Amino acid sequence: MIQFRKAAQAIFFVAFLSGSAIAQTPSLQKIKVLTLLGRPLQFVVADKQGIFAKYGVEVETENLPNSDVLRGNLAARKGDLAYLAVDNAVAMVELAHQDVIIVMGGEGSQNELMAQPEIKSIKDLQGKTLIVDAPNTAYALQMKKILLLSGMQAGKDYEIKPFGATPARLSAMREHKEFTGSMLGPPTSIIAKHAGFASVGSVQELIGPYQAAGYFTERAWAQAHRDAVIPFLAACIEAQRWLMAPANKQQVLDLLVKEYRLAPEIAAETYESSMNLPGGFEADARFDLEGFKNVLKLRAEVEGSWGGHPPSPDKYYDSAFYDAALAELKGAK
Numbered sequence: 001m002i003q004f005r006k007a008a009q010a011i012f013f014v015a016f017l018s019g020s021a022i023a024q025t026p027s028l029q030k031i032k033v034l035t036l037l038g039r040p041l042q043f044v045v046a047d048k049q050g051i052f053a054k055y056g057v058e059v060e061t062e063n064l065p066n067s068d069v070l071r072g073n074l075a076a077r078k079g080d081l082a083y084l085a086v087d088n089a090v091a092m093v094e095l096a097h098q099d100v101i102i103v104m105g106g107e108g109s110q111n112e113l114m115a116q117p118e119i120k121s122i123k124d125l126q127g128k129t130l131i132v133d134a135p136n137t138a139y140a141l142q143m144k145k146i147l148l149l150s151g152m153q154a155g156k157d158y159e160i161k162p163f164g165a166t167p168a169r170l171s172a173m174r175e176h177k178e179f180t181g182s183m184l185g186p187p188t189s190i191i192a193k194h195a196g197f198a199s200v201g202s203v204q205e206l207i208g209p210y211q212a213a214g215y216f217t218e219r220a221w222a223q224a225h226r227d228a229v230i231p232f233l234a235a236c237i238e239a240q241r242w243l244m245a246p247a248n249k250q251q252v253l254d255l256l257v258k259e260y261r262l263a264p265e266i267a268a269e270t271y272e273s274s275m276n277l278p279g280g281f282e283a284d285a286r287f288d289l290e291g292f293k294n295v296l297k298l299r300a301e302v303e304g305s306w307g308g309h310p311p312s313p314d315k316y317y318d319s320a321f322y323d324a325a326l327a328e329l330k331g332a333k
């Protein structure tokens with residue numbers, strides 16, 4: 001009888017374990033995203049609101065010192081996707097010959113050419129040193145274009161020095177007065193203004209719509225991991241909706257203060273700029289096609305790429321992933 005009971009208990013235990021294994025929630029799909037300015041605000045929201053888990057993904061971010069390192073790491077498969085100015089994806093295709101595609105947008109550009117307090121106009125930058133992240137992509141091209149509008153050419157009328165990501169550039173300008181100017185965006189540009197630095201030109205005024213930060217990855221990886229990419233993008237869209245909803249304003253302000261260590265007045269100005277002004281967060285993380293055409297136009301004009309005639313955006317952007325993510329988002333309601 002004792003042996004029978006032990007056998008019955010063993011059978012029950014095995015059955016219990018088997019049932020538990022079946023009942024367990026499927027493991028989350030892990031995705032590593034390379035970034036330049038720390039963990040994006042929408043990722044913080046997606047974690048805190050349980051949105052990533054809702055879509056079955058677990059997201060790790062790695063913050064890198066500059067875009068050159070980030071592009072190299074993505075090419076070396078040290079990350080799955082990047083969230084960065086999408087002109088970097090164009091650079092990977094055209095300069096490094098990597099088969100990279102943009103899969104979703106996220107933000108426009110509110111960059112301004114910020115300069116030392118004594119600078120009163122763009123012409124005052126004649127003969128000066130300006131610092132950038134990388135000299136041949138994204139915001140450096142914005143700066144070159146703004147100076148070209150005043151007849152000034154890089155290497156002839158002013159010097160460019162690579163230095164690193166946006167906050168590092170402001171720190172460098174504070175410590176080294178010989179670094180006369182740089183392209184900065186919120187909240188760094190707002191902090192710079194509070195510190196007395198001068199704005200001598202903005203992207204919105206002088207260049208127009210510009211598709212800045214978005215998501216890009218290797219084409220082969222995206223195609224092989226559609227079951228991870230699509231729910232990840234859906235989660236990011238839902239998080240961006242939450243982020244931009246006026247009802248959540250105070251919670252977003254609290255996140256800006258706590259997560260990014262911004263002073264309350266800087267957080268308030270950053271919120272107003274990012275949520276309500278042109279060039280901030282895009283509703284539903286939409287890809288701004290006209291803004292991207294401007295990105296390509298800028299590279300053609302400033303760098304002479306494609307013989308001055310930019311190609312079709314379809315070469316770099318595949319809308320199928322975003323469309324599928326929107327469809328999954330609707331299905332998740």
